[in-house]
Amino acid sequence: MSEQQNATLSRVADDEIDLRELFAAIWQGKWLIIAVTAIFAVASVFYALSLPNIYKSEALLAPAAEQKGAGLSGQLGGLAALAGVSLGSGAGVDKTALAIEVVKSRDFLSRFIQQRIQLQDLMAVKSWDLTTNSLKYDLDVYNPESQQWLREVKPPKQAQPSLQEAYKALSEILSVSQDKTTGMVKLSIEHQSPYIAQSWVQMLIADLNLEMKTRDIEEAEKSIAYLQQQISQTNIADLRTALYSLIEEQTKTLMLANVRDEYALKVIDSAIVPEEKARPARAVLVIVCTFLGGFIAIFAVILRHYFRQSRASV
The missing domain is CATH 1.10.287 (Helix Hairpins)
Incomplete structure (x- = not known):
């Protein structure tokens, strides 16, 4: 038998001994x-x-259809750019992507917290009671009877959470995503109470559509005022005709914004009160x-x- 074979058998024997020793230990x-x-x-x-059980309420949304024509946008694109007016052409900002970024923004969520929800429901909930449909708060953080915040924090933080802390907490339970293939948007909230989760999703969608509508109305009104000023300052017939066409486009934007509640995102599958927990x-x-x-x-x-x-x- 060669030395190489002897060395191989010796290594195998050592491995067997090591494994036996390992299992014995x-x-x-x-x-x-x-x-x-x-x-x-x-x-x-x-x-x-x-x-505690965490419930997730989710809504399925679709981008609201644009009603502006691409033909006029292409023909008057140079003039619109000169006048500082957006005609909603394909090269512009994606309204759906803009809406998603708005709903996740600090400004929007901070206003939502101040106007729509109670801070203790976001920052101090310990659990939810199914039988009474009531929230149980962490008494080390918040006393519901005296309505006082009791949490112990280091300066510069205070017992009552700041708006920045509330924004961070809401961002952690908020999820917004878009399917790149279909363009559909999913917006969801996780909370100890399934009723609060559903309510916050519904209010977020309503406030988001109102925010996008308000922005476009303000932009259209400013554009119309500017175009009317330009018309009063020119006597060139072709230019006046083009400016009137731009005013017509902005008037259509105003009309759509005033008659359509689901301005930016349309609800396809509304948020429900979930019966089953999402986690843990x-x-x-x-x-x-x-x-x-x-x-x-x-x-x-x-x-x-x-x-x-x-x-x-x-």
Whole structure:
């Protein structure tokens, strides 16, 4: 038999000895492994049960159809640019993308928090009572009877959360996404109360459409005033005709904005009060924590075995 074959057989034998030794060490420490795994399992059960149910209410939205013609936009694009007027051409800003960025913006969400929701429902809720449909607040954070904030924070923060903190908290439970293939938009809110989640989604959609409508109305009114001023200052017939055409386009924008409530995004599937929680997945959490505890225990047993071996060999 060659030396190479002898070396190979020796390595195989060493591996077998190492594996046997490894399994023997694990077997010797089986009670420690069982105990640690059991502790992790029990602790994970208590932790999972302590977590409140989180409900998710979601609405499916479609971009509202534009009614402006591309022909006139192309013909008068240069004049419109000179006059500072947008005709909504394909090269302009995507209204849907703009609406998505607006609903996630600090200014919009800060106004929404101030005008639409109560701060304690965002920052101090501990759980939701199904039988009474009422919120339970964290008494270390907020006292609902005295309506006082009690949380302990370091300066410059105060007991009552600031608007910046509220914006951050709302941003974490708000999700807005667009399907690039279909153009459909999904807007959702997660909250301990399914009723609040649905209500906030509905109010966000209504306020977003109103915001986009108000912006376009203000822009159209300013454009019309500017174009009328330009008409009064020119006697060139062709130019006056072109300016009147631009005024007609802006008048159409005003008309659509005033008659259409779902101005930017149209509700296809409205938000509902969810009956099933979105998270936490308690069973998965317990299983993962139990396996993690077992792995840590096995690793500790093996480490202890080799540590003892190293000390014995010294």
